[in-house]
Amino acid sequence: MGRDVIIACDFASREQTLAFLDPFEREKPFVKIGMELYYAEGPQIVREIKARGHKIFLDLKLHDIPNTVKKAMAVLSRLDVDICNLHCAGTVAMMEAALEGLTRPDGTRPLLIGVTQLTSTDQARMERDLWIHAPIDEVILHYAENARAAGLDGVVCSPLEAGAVHGRCGAEFLTVTPGVRFADGDVGDQVRVTTPARAKELGSDYIVVGRPITAAKDPVAAYRRCVEEFVG
Numbered sequence: 001m002g003r004d005v006i007i008a009c010d011f012a013s014r015e016q017t018l019a020f021l022d023p024f025e026r027e028k029p030f031v032k033i034g035m036e037l038y039y040a041e042g043p044q045i046v047r048e049i050k051a052r053g054h055k056i057f058l059d060l061k062l063h064d065i066p067n068t069v070k071k072a073m074a075v076l077s078r079l080d081v082d083i084c085n086l087h088c089a090g091t092v093a094m095m096e097a098a099l100e101g102l103t104r105p106d107g108t109r110p111l112l113i114g115v116t117q118l119t120s121t122d123q124a125r126m127e128r129d130l131w132i133h134a135p136i137d138e139v140i141l142h143y144a145e146n147a148r149a150a151g152l153d154g155v156v157c158s159p160l161e162a163g164a165v166h167g168r169c170g171a172e173f174l175t176v177t178p179g180v181r182f183a184d185g186d187v188g189d190q191v192r193v194t195t196p197a198r199a200k201e202l203g204s205d206y207i208v209v210g211r212p213i214t215a216a217k218d219p220v221a222a223y224r225r226c227v228e229e230f231v232g
């Protein structure tokens with residue numbers, strides 16, 4: 001898969017989500033379904049959006065004992081999504097089990113990416129709450145290396161970390177990056193943001209864009225602008 005823009009469909013209901021997607025008749029964007037929508041509507045919403053022709057990143061961030069994650073991933077692989085994810089903090093054994101569960105009998109599977117450290121976690125919180133005392137940038141790269149060693153396809157990270165992740169884990173290792181804003185747009189609660197054009201320069205493979213598209217007056221135009229800047 002090449003570079004692409006993924007729209008974060010952070011809506012609470014099927015109705016809102018489908019109303020948002022209706023005008024995207026022509027381009028069928030890649031969409032991200034997160035916990036809010038999935039827990040509200042269940043697997044049927046995934047099937048319905050997939051049936052409309054969209055690629056899907058199912059962002060459920062699994063983290064449990066290896067056997068439980070393996071079995072849950074086997075269920076998700078039957079939903080025919082394109083990307084799913086987990087927390088790298090679950091250990092290499094958990095990531096390996098996840099891959100096993102995700103792989104279908106015919107050998108195909110969705111891409112699997114890992115969350116290194118959430119962007120809501122900073123150095124101080126990591127030290128105080130998690131008792132991790134290494135520099136956060138090093139922790140992120142170490143978790144990315146663990147993900148690669150386990151056979152995962154990439155990680156979620158900031159566009160600002162994409163170059164370092166590629167440097168450590170290889171150009172083929174995917175970087176999926178939220179925290180993207182237009183140069184003339186609202187930053188909202190994101191702190192370290194980059195534009196789609198800058199994310200491209202920094203080497204992101206996929207950008208995840210929510211409110212700059214979902215809250216725009218003309219979401220289709222905002223999406224097209226993103227694609228133009230990022231994919232070119």
Ligand code: C5P
Nearest residue numbers: 008010118119178179208209210211212
């Ligand atoms: O609206 P906005 O563009 O900020 O949405 C970004 C999306 O990416 C949200 O769904 C958010 O939960 C997700 N995300 C993030 N930072 C991470 C991981 C996921 O913003 N580190």
